[in-house]
Amino acid sequence: MAVVRSLGCVESYQIALQRLDLMRGIILACRYTLPAPLVLRCRQSELISVFERAVARVVLKHPTLHVGLVGEDTDKPCWIRLDQLDLGKHIEWHTEPVRQTQLLDARFTDYQTTPGWKVTVVRSGSAGSIEVILVFNHTNLDGRSAMIFHTNLLQSLQDDRPDLAGEMLLQDHILTLPPESSAMLAPPPELIVQFPVHPNAMRQFLNREVHTPTAQYPRVPTQAHWAPIRATPFQTQSRRITVPRHHLSRLIHACRSHQTTLTGLLHALIAVSLAPLLDFRDAPALSSLTAMDLRRFLPSRPASHPWFRPEEGMSNYVTLATHTFDEHILAQIRESLAGDQLVGPGKDSPFKASPSLVDLIWTTAAQVRKDLEGKLAQGTTNDMIGFSLAVQDWRAHLGEEVQRPRRTSWVITNLGEIDGLPHGKGRPSALPGPSNPLDRSTWSITDTEFVMGANAVSSAICVALAAVRGGDLVLSCSWQDAAVDVAVAEAVVANLERWLTCLRVIDAGRVDGSEGGEGEGVVGLCGANNSTSG
Known part of the structure; x- marks a missing residue:
């Protein structure tokens, strides 16, 4: 058994979550359109072989996909080199749809011999497409890594030729790994960049998070007392919202005209959707998180x-930005909503919102953007990783964490756009579709969905979004069934969907319920409901 390296700080935290059963899987699913020759049902076995070869090439390219893990129940876990990988344990084919929450909630096991990822492929009948569902352990990968996996897989499928089959040792689903295959395992961020922490900030962190007994842990207004931490039972609930691409462009235009981003708008809309559903005593204020990609701060080709190269590296390179919605903001939200009818538990009626509420939404969204700009300007200074390096034993720390109040009410992770077309000679100009129905000579990705599994000690509600370039935006909203009242969560999703799918952008920058014109000073929101269980 050859040790490649010790797990980094974030990796150690993630494996502790896994072993304490506080978190399980994450999904990035994509729909791949088959090239015409492989659509025929009689060529299904050839399709399976082509797919396995393509996955094998991606695995060989990225060491994190083919290293084992030992010491997972100690404070010094390590990545180890593997001699071979059984792809039969990592790729499954199905002819019927698979429930995503079932995949999310499956536990990862056999860390020493089976890296933390799995691909489920669904093809119904002789359909001209396959759904490829990548489920991964956050110890091994982050969302950007999952995107790299799919774009690399798309290219590998496109480049496959029968004469390439002999370039690697793959027989009976067993992939033999080259002797130095894991030598270029992506490093943890703290090995290649500094994470300085101001002394006063570190003292405050140690006093509050490390040295304070759980019974004396301070209660603050922004904590999510409405969703107390419950480690068991562990079951993820998920709902989906689809924003059509023509409407997405309108939303982005509205965000730009109000000096914010789609992420900023989503935070504001969730605050407006959630606040009226909660008792003031449990939620006088709220806080949330935005997941951010650390790769922008990592050096390329360090000595x-x-x-x-960070933009190509697969690992867990995630950091977080915190947003606070204080008592004053929530009081304004609740006051603005006093005469408006949002969807509440058990309700499903259209609602209207006053101009003052719309103004408050855009003001709040703009502040979230300022929070994110501040985080970017701060760089790696006072980053969560700098503080986390002071934690010696994540298992012990998380044992305390489950007994404390939940810090944040929701988290947003925006994966951005996936390029659905392969590169190189013969790259089509557009995805196959109604306007381009005959371009079926290449592989392509036409749809995607990013779904976070529940994290028992992190934010109560997870909102993950992704889109294929030129396609619809898909949001998944997920939560732990035992910790969040399903009626509250579904009301949040319903309200969020109504805002996102029914806003219209006016040339003057105002938002109205019609396609254009001056409007009536009231924002009308229709009651379309596309949410489905994940």
């Missing part, structure tokens, strides 16, 4: 790892 210690001259082969490393």
